Amino acid sequence: MTLHLGVALSGDSFAADDWIRQVREADEAGLDFVTFDDTFGRHGPDAVQVAARVAPLTRHIGLIPVATTTHTEPFHLSTALATLDWVSRGRAGWQVRVSGDPAEAALLGRRAPLQVDALIAEASDAIEVVRRLWDSWEDDAIISDVATGRYIDREKLHYIDFAGEHFSVKGPSIVPRPPQGQPVVAALAHGPQVWDALDADVFFVTPADADDAARKVRTILPEKKIFADIRVGGHIPTDAATFNGTTLQLADLIQNWWSVSGLDGFRLRVSDISDVSDLVTELRRRGLFQTSRHRTLRDRLGLPVAVNRYQEAGRA
């Protein structure tokens, strides 16, 4: 078994070339995924669009933009991420975020900020809607049957009929089921308030040390993929462990955490992708990291084939 490796990019550049250079380098280095940070209030481009902009120019790497559930339409989120999966041919993910910032609420102007519990409950509903919409077309819904004049078999399209506290969504999606079926859903999680509440495939956790990492892995459901965030370089305090040292020391730290914790891998928060190129070489040399040959992000991360809930219900 090999460890998985991703990087978190948080740049605010509006120059496409800056993103293309970094994600191509990560792609060529064989990393599993790159995440694109985002908030409404920040200075910086929309992360889903940055991921779409680099998708046709990269071949293997997973593309996981942050998108906020608090002020957005779950329907638009679902179709945008499904489309990212189409344009990347099965490499899309989504890092879910909520916003409790009153200044961000004022930008959108729709309602006052919610308390944290309510924000997470709303995010949970949004994930449910997004996932149902992804499944709302069965994979073989398009039949192009000239004899009967029918383009689709409407029996294979499904209303999702979601009704929750903050929104109701009828469905089905406007987008045929994406290549992965269910693109990878991820969330940054500091505690059970998030990892027990959200139906994500991947959690990014922020352990202080190897023991803390092991504790977190034991607490989270076994089928979840768990990545430890490590901040590489920098002196500003953050939620993740910050590493300042040589490449060999960082490789030692990763090897140590990896061997004792049960983590699936690491997400390195970097200022620029070039900060980790030597590290990847070193982890390869030690036999800890190998580039996956899989073509979709789900396969790369070892997630099971996404069974369509409506197709299953129909068979039952």
Next chain:
Amino acid sequence: MPKQIILAAHFPGVNNTTVWSDPRAGSQIEFDSFEYLAKTAERGKFDFFFLAEGLRLREQRGLIHDLDVVGRPDTLTVLTALAAVTTHLGLAGTLNATYHEPYELARQLATLDHLSGGRAAWNVVTSPGAFFGENFRRGGFLDHADRYVRAGEFIETARKLWDTDGGEFAIRNSQFDIRGRFGVPRSPQGHPVILQAGDSDGGRELAAKHSDAIFSRHHQLDDARQFYRNIKDRLPAYGRTEDSLKIIPGVSYVLGDSDADAQEKAHHIRRQQVSPQTAILLLEQLWNTDLSGYDAEGPLPDIDPVLDEDDTIIKGRAGMYPDRLATAAEWRARAEAKNLSIRDLIIEVTGRQNFIGTASRIAEQLNEYVQTDACDGFILVSHLTPSGLDDFVDQVVPLLQERGVFRTEYSGTTLRGHLGLA
């Protein structure tokens, strides 16, 4: 110097113009199809690529409509991805002012403008009513009467945000109350190009006040000239010059080796577009009632259309028949006079191709439209995904270039530059 023609490529959409049953028809969702059409348009030095937006699948008789293409991608995501595989082509998309919010959408359009080097365009539409609202937080909140108020204030708000150059704003009007700092510095075009398609008096006034271009549906020569004059005459009241608003009808064409060959192809395509099942469905859109018991190869119904505009048989598509009884009488008279079946009649009265002929005839006609002020250019709607514009780019574009009415190379990098907009 003669007027220069504007050309745009419309990705085939979710109506019966698009012939999915043709063996050459490609995917409506895989990125290869979008890339192919965009690259074809750029090879032809087109001004822009156009993609419509879906908010809910169409329904007829209360069921998801299954006879036309169903399903399409998210507009912004595909346009932004196309920026990666093209260099000059404008990237235009429909985005609904009812179910988006100004801060988020202005940020996304400015992001597209940055990431494409100044090629973003936004076709502003509104969708009042409960049908689309069932997929969104606020439901069917927008009254029909307020649709242009919402669209106008949305455009004004977006432009104020773009003008902040990443600075502070505080905006309050009847639709929006927002403040803070806009997270995007001035994009290459400053303001992404704004298109508008509304055709009522309110829609025309909105376009005259705010739009850079109109996606028009007036394509008969005389009608188009009247529309053109009507719109351009509204501009001085807003302190605008005639060339600051471009009028670009959506049109279809069929190319042939001879005029007879083109006519034959056109007829074949029309029969592909109107299957017997589709003929009945299109008839129902006027009759506004279930006609599934009728034979498409038989005569028209002798009952009258149902006049209930609040509960139309088709959902998810703008109303097309302002006077159902008059149109039904007209269709019956025509069918009786020429002994047409339902399918024959529907083939004649709906969606006939606008330009049919040899490449030189089509080039001549397109140029006549533009030089005689029936329009400023065309959004070409082909019937075949994704190769439907190949023949136009290969055969008609060179003739327009020979006449000196269409560019042979891009002279600038932004869509505003291509369109000759300030």
